[in-house]
Amino acid sequence: MTEKIIICDDSQEILDLIKIVLEEEKDFYVETEIDSTKLISRIKTEKPDLLLLDLWMPKMSGKELLHLIRNDEKLSLLKIIVISASMDGEDVSTRLKADDFISKPFDINELIKKIRTLLER
Amino acid sequence: MEHNIIIDNPELNVYLAALDSSNSGIIITDNRLSDNPIIYCNKTFENISGYSRDEIIGHNCRFLQGKDKSQTERYEIKNAIISGENSKTVIRNYKKNGDLFWNELNISPVRNAHNEITHFIGVQNDITKNKKLINELENERESVNIKIAERTKALQENDNFLRGIIQTVREGLLVLDAEYRIVSANNHFLRTFKVEYNDTIGKILFEIGNGQWNIPALKKLLIQILPTNNPVIDFEVEHDFPHIGKKIMLLNAHRIEFDNEYSDRILIAIEDITERRDIENRKDDFLSVASHELKTPLTTIKGITQLLQRSRHKTIDEKFFDNLDKLSNSVDRLNNLISELLDTSKIQSGYLRSNKKSVIINDIIKEAIEQLHPTMSKHRIEYNSNKDYSVCADDLQIQQVLINLISNAAKYSPDSDLIEITSDKVGNFIKVSIKDFGMGINSDDQEKIFKRFYRSTEIEKKFSGLGIGLYISSEIIKNHDGTIWVDSQDTIGSTFNFTLPIYEQSIT
Numbered sequence: 084m085t086e087k088i089i090i091c092d093d094s095q096e097i098l099d100l101i102k103i104v105l106e107e108e109k110d111f112y113v114e115t116e117i118d119s120t121k122l123i124s125r126i127k128t129e130k131p132d133l134l135l136l137d138l139w140m141p142k143m144s145g146k147e148l149l150h151l152i153r154n155d156e157k158l159s160l161l162k163i164i165v166i167s168a169s170m171d172g173e174d175v176s177t178r179l180k181a182d183d184f185i186s187k188p189f190d191i192n193e194l195i196k197k198i199r200t201l202l203e204r
Numbered sequence: 205m206e207h208n209i210i211i212d213n214p215e216l217n218v219y220l221a222a223l224d225s226s227n228s229g230i231i232i233t234d235n236r237l238s239d240n241p242i243i244y245c246n247k248t249f250e251n252i253s254g255y256s257r258d259e260i261i262g263h264n265c266r267f268l269q270g271k272d273k274s275q276t277e278r279y280e281i282k283n284a285i286i287s288g289e290n291s292k293t294v295i296r297n298y299k300k301n302g303d304l305f306w307n308e309l310n311i312s313p314v315r316n317a318h319n320e321i322t323h324f325i326g327v328q329n330d331i332t333k334n335k336k337l338i339n340e341l342e343n344e345r346e347s348v349n350i351k352i353a354e355r356t357k358a359l360q361e362n363d364n365f366l367r368g369i370i371q372t373v374r375e376g377l378l379v380l381d382a383e384y385r386i387v388s389a390n391n392h393f394l395r396t397f398k399v400e401y402n403d404t405i406g407k408i409l410f411e412i413g414n415g416q417w418n419i420p421a422l423k424k425l426l427i428q429i430l431p432t433n434n435p436v437i438d439f440e441v442e443h444d445f446p447h448i449g450k451k452i453m454l455l456n457a458h459r460i461e462f463d464n465e466y467s468d469r470i471l472i473a474i475e476d477i478t479e480r481r482d483i484e485n486r487k488d489d490f491l492s493v494a495s496h497e498l499k500t501p502l503t504t505i506k507g508i509t510q511l512l513q514r515s516r517h518k519t520i521d522e523k524f525f526d527n528l529d530k531l532s533n534s535v536d537r538l539n540n541l542i543s544e545l546l547d548t549s550k551i552q553s554g555y556l557r558s559n560k561k562s563v564i565i566n567d568i569i570k571e572a573i574e575q576l577h578p579t580m581s582k583h584r585i586e587y588n589s590n591k592d593y594s595v596c597a598d599d600l601q602i603q604q605v606l607i608n609l610i611s612n613a614a615k616y617s618p619d620s621d622l623i624e625i626t627s628d629k630v631g632n633f634i635k636v637s638i639k640d641f642g643m644g645i646n647s648d649d650q651e652k653i654f655k656r657f658y659r660s661t662e663i664e665k666k667f668s669g670l671g672i673g674l675y676i677s678s679e680i681i682k683n684h685d686g687t688i689w690v691d692s693q694d695t696i697g698s699t700f701n702f703t704l705p706i707y708e709q710s711i712t
Contacts, residue, residue: 094500096500096501096504097500097503097504100503100504100507100508101507103511104507104511107511107514139496168495168496168499168500168503187499187500187502187503188499188502188503188505188506188507188535188539189503189506189507190506190510191507191510191511192510
């Protein structure tokens with residue numbers, strides 16, 4: 084079964100990289116979103132199985148998005164892995180709202196492992 | 205010349221002898237004769253004036269005045285003689301040799317049965333010595349006065365100098381008395397808080413400016429100063445002040461000492477660190493943004509490197525993959541350097557926050573070893589795990605310390621292949637030790653290696669690095685109420701140890 088994953092990050096190169104990495108896995112179908120303000124409506128229509136979310140984005144931060152998703156009845160159970168370059172105390176608390184966390188630069192094997200573990204839950 | 209008057213009257217001779225033995229010079233003038241001439245003088249008068257009796261008798265007293273005839277005392281004497289009254293004056297007179305002497309002169313008239321003044325008796329005392337003593341005393345007093353004036357001036361200058369310093373420093377200074385009343389405040393204080401001198405001096409600190417200084421934590425500290433002599437050091441107050449808005453102030457206060465004795469005065473120095481904090485924050489923000497921005501391309505490089513590494517194929521030269529491994533290691537090193545710089549900046553500004561919770565130390569050690577495994581080509585890590593103890597710690601930060609210590613152990617023991625890790629319960633602490641069999645650290649360097657940017661010269665020659673890994677580790681351990689140290693012997697190896705308090709509920 085193919086699992087749908089949406090990646091939201093403000094860097095096109097990161098989006099491209101993760102898309103290549105995950106699509107090599109064959110059983111992942113990957114969509115990307117560079118504009119964080121469009122993410123919520125895309126999740127609503129595309130209903131992904133998992134979201135990879137960057138924290139530090141212009142316009143709308145990953146933290147705000149986490150808050151919106153977790154407080155939305157229909158979206159609150161979405162599986163989310165946060166990806167961020169910084170690991171501050173603030174991020175740690177955000178991490179608690181997410182299902183898992185991976186810091187940039189990440190090991191692609193670790194990323195895939197985390198995604199699979201979370202999807203199997 | 206015969207000085208004694210020879211009178212054949214034994215009774216009178218006794219009187220004359222009595223007059224001669226007086227300490228005062230005595231003359232008698234005959235007022236009935238013209239120009240009131242001297243008709244008698246005693247021996248002491250001869251001694252005082254230096255003239256002999258023969259040179260005196262017949263003269264008017266004025267000869268004693270020499271050329272100094274303008275003294276007002278002369279007229280007093282003249283008036284007394286005309287009116288026939290007693291008089292007492294001090295007048296400048298001159299001896300035969302011209303020397304000045306101060307003559308204390310008492311004149312009394314002698315009247316006959318008809319109440320006519322027949323004679324005057326002049327009693328004279330040479331008070332030159334007294335006068336000299338008085339003059340000396342006056343001179344002495346004068347010079348004392350001059351000295352006092354000079355001292356006062358010096359003190360004034362000193363005072364002005366100190367006042368100048370107090371008014372010039374870019375720190376608000378206040379002096380309080382035992383009732384916390386403001387005794388003095390410098391200009392910088394008044395300017396900073398936009399308050400008037402009159403609204404400040406004499407007022408109780410906690411009451412001025414609508415109680416803007418009535419800050420409970422500060423009050424508590426200040427109240428302790430006088431009874432305990434405990435100073436307030438670097439107390440940070442963030443407060444919304446009425447005229448100047450929100451400010452961060454750094455306060456230092458202590459009891460003022462005079463001659464090694466404490467007075468009932470408190471000196472408070474107030475430094476406005478709002479701007480400094482702001483700059484620090486902007487620096488931290490900049491470093492955060494910079495490291496975030498640096499890590500984004502690094503993520504791509506690392507990811508693509510890993511993708512290429514995955515595509516191992518027999519047709520591709522093995523050397524290509526060796527180079528990819530080197531590239532991958534460099535990316536990891538660059539990533540660590542960026543993280544360390546960011547951490548150092550956070551420690552410096554006191555913002556290294558720990559997200560502490562109960563964690564099992566064994567798990568953290570195992571995770572660190574697992575993470576390092578791919579990078580350890582040569583070294584074997586031996587870990588004899590102990591009972592599962594929980595510590596109250598930020599697992600990611602402790603992991604960072606372990607990774608730093610284990611990587612150092614490998615880095616500085618290139619000729620050995622073993623790293624030993626142990627963890628033991630020591631009192632209420634868990635002690636973790638990382639032992640290598642490498643080059644060791646000389647005793648001078650052992651204390652310094654935990655300092656920021658310190659790298660021993662020996663190491664500098666052989667290995668690259670920033671010298672902040674151990675500094676960050678020591679700050680993290682300190683932040684966890686533990687200690688970190690090294691036991692080492694040159695050429696035999698080093699053991700880095702750190703302790704963490706055991707999570708209380710797990711102590712059985």
